[in-house]
Amino acid sequence: MEQLTHYDIENDQKQFPITIVCDAIRTPENIGMCFRISESFGVQKIYFHENSPSTENRIVKKTARNTVNQIKHAVYKDFEEIIQQLKNEGNTIIGIEITDKSMNIQDFNFKKHQKIVLLLGSERNGIENINLVDETIAIPMYGRNSSMNVIHSLAITLYEVTNQLSVNKNKN
Numbered sequence: 001m002e003q004l005t006h007y008d009i010e011n012d013q014k015q016f017p018i019t020i021v022c023d024a025i026r027t028p029e030n031i032g033m034c035f036r037i038s039e040s041f042g043v044q045k046i047y048f049h050e051n052s053p054s055t056e057n058r059i060v061k062k063t064a065r066n067t068v069n070q071i072k073h074a075v076y077k078d079f080e081e082i083i084q085q086l087k088n089e090g091n092t093i094i095g096i097e098i099t100d101k102s103m104n105i106q107d108f109n110f111k112k113h114q115k116i117v118l119l120l121g122s123e124r125n126g127i128e129n130i131n132l133v134d135e136t137i138a139i140p141m142y143g144r145n146s147s148m149n150v151i152h153s154l155a156i157t158l159y160e161v162t163n164q165l166s167v168n169k170n171k172n
Contacts, residue, residue, distance in 0.1 A: 015042045016041070016162055016165055017044065018041075018043045018161060018162075019045045019086065020045070020117070020120065020154070021082060021086070021117055022034060022046065022047065022049065023079060023127055024051060024079075024128065026053070026123060028057050028058075028063065030123065031055075031060045031064070032062065032064035033063055033064075033151040034046060034154065035071060035073075038067075038154075039070050039071045041158035042162065044072065045071070045073060045074065047082055048075055048076070050077050054075075055073070083133075091117045092113040092135065093132065094108075094118055094134065094136070094137055095130060095136040096118060096119065096138075096150075096153050097119075097127050097130060097133075097136045098136075098138045098147065099138075103136070103137055103138070104140050105137045105139050105160050106140075106160060108137050110164045110165060111165060116161065118154065120150050120154060137157065
């Protein structure tokens with residue numbers, strides 16, 4: 001067995017109809033990791049709130065590496081306005097959030113939706129206005145905690161979404 005380097009691997013590069021909206025995420029490391037994870041999973045675009053650390057932030061740059069230059073991103077001012085715009089563009093807004101209506105992520109059929117927005121709540125308060133989402137999904141947890149880091153949730157969700165969408169495309 002030989003461990004491979006980045007230069008030994010050629011990924012099957014794909015882009016999926018997935019947009020990420022970060023609802024007022026404040027931690028620079030989380031912004032940087034959002035870029036890294038999103039680029040790894042073929043996300044089309046990321047939206048950040050204007051009060052989130054910018055891509056010029058030293059910690060964001062360091063954590064994101066070069067992925068800031070590899071994925072489309074934009075800043076929004078008004079949360080309700082960006083969500084309505086994305087809905088008008090035909091996206092299904094899916095909140096990664098624990099609610100009384102949340103479905104376990106593995107039971108949610110992402111293939112039924114042509115364009116998906118994954119909505120990440122802020123580290124402290126969750127999603128600003130949960131009533132704007134079309135659906136909510138939750139990641140089953142088996143420890144004592146009921147939540148995890150927002151970017152870990154994003155990574156698990158993107159794995160499940162792209163796994164489902166890839167299977168669907170391979171059957172066509």
